[in-house]
Amino acid sequence: QVHLVESGGGVVQPGRSLRLSCVASGFNFSNCGLHWVRLAPGKGLEWVALISSDGTNEYYTDSVKGRFTISRDNSNNTLSLEMSSLRVEDTGVYYCAKDPSPSGDTTLDSWGQGTLVTVSS
Amino acid sequence: DIVMTQSPDSLAVSLGERVTINCKSSQSVLYSSNDNNYLSWYQQKPGQPPKLLISWASTRESGVPDRFSGSGSGTDFALTISNLQAEDVALYYCHQYYTTPLTFGGGTKVELK
Numbered sequence: 001q002v003h004l005v006e007s008g009g010g011v012v013q014p015g016r017s018l019r020l021s022c023v024a025s026g027f028n029f030s031n032c033g034l035h036w037v038r039l040a041p042g043k044g045l046e047w048v049a050l051i052s053s054d055g056t057n058e059y060y061t062d063s064v065k066g067r068f069t070i071s072r073d074n075s076n077n078t079l080s081l082e083m084s085s086l087r088v089e090d091t092g093v094y095y096c097a098k099d100p101s102p103s104g105d106t107t108l109d110s111w112g113q114g115t116l117v118t119v120s121s
Numbered sequence: 122d123i124v125m126t127q128s129p130d131s132l133a134v135s136l137g138e139r140v141t142i143n144c145k146s147s148q149s150v151l152y153s154s155n156d157n158n159y160l161s162w163y164q165q166k167p168g169q170p171p172k173l174l175i176s177w178a179s180t181r182e183s184g185v186p187d188r189f190s191g192s193g194s195g196t197d198f199a200l201t202i203s204n205l206q207a208e209d210v211a212l213y214y215c216h217q218y219y220t221t222p223l224t225f226g227g228g229t230k231v232e233l234k
Contacts, residue, residue: 035223044214044225044226044227044228045163045165045171045214045216045225045228046225047221047222047223047224047225050221050223059221059222061222062222095170095171105218106159106176106218107159107161107173107176107177107216107218108161108171108173108216108218109173109176109182110173111170111171111172112170113169113170114170
């Protein structure tokens with residue numbers, strides 16, 4: 001059974017940094033693309049970033065480019081999101097999600113429960 | 122970016138009724154080389170993560186009741202729930218994975234009348 005467990009969320013001031021983690025189990029981690037998707041209060045789902053199975057390719061939504069970095073550790077089945085220069089509009093629940101294809105170009109078939117990030121002064 | 126537009130924003134229906142949610146993409150999500158539509162549907166209930174219902178526009182995920190069906194191609198898609206059950210009350214999102222940035226529709230809230 002697929003399990004994705006996010007952690008690292010919290011309350012942070014604008015301009016500060018935060019690192020999210022997602023520990024995975026129940027599937028062949030090193031063969032799957034991985035995504036971060038967020039849900040802002042009162043808004044819809046927004047895709048944030050994607051990393052390929054071997055970590056060589058990364059993609060980001062424009063609003064986080066240069067501020068967020070996605071990475072993975074295939075030896076420890078862990079996905080990370082390093083977030084810097086945080087803005088109020090980055091507030092939301094952050095989900096990690098699994099993509100069955102190594103390149104991350106198919107659908108997101110399993111999601112974690114999410115971790116809440118609140119950016120506020 | 123591909124903009125996904127869902128309609129309606131919300132609807133209230135009675136138990137046992139049929140529900141249709143529409144989704145229109147600003148450009149085609151049909152990949153001609155493999156004839157696949159890169160379109161999924163998700164269900165999200167309060168406090169829970171999204172659950173994948175349909176991928177490739179019309180392929181139901183394992184364990185999803187057969188009252189859920191997806192249709193459409195190119196830029197126009199629909200999710201149909203036949204015989205609505207109480208447990209189907211939720212938010213529904215369409216999603217394109219044809220190209221980055223991946224994008225989602227704004228969501229459709231299904232409630233009981």
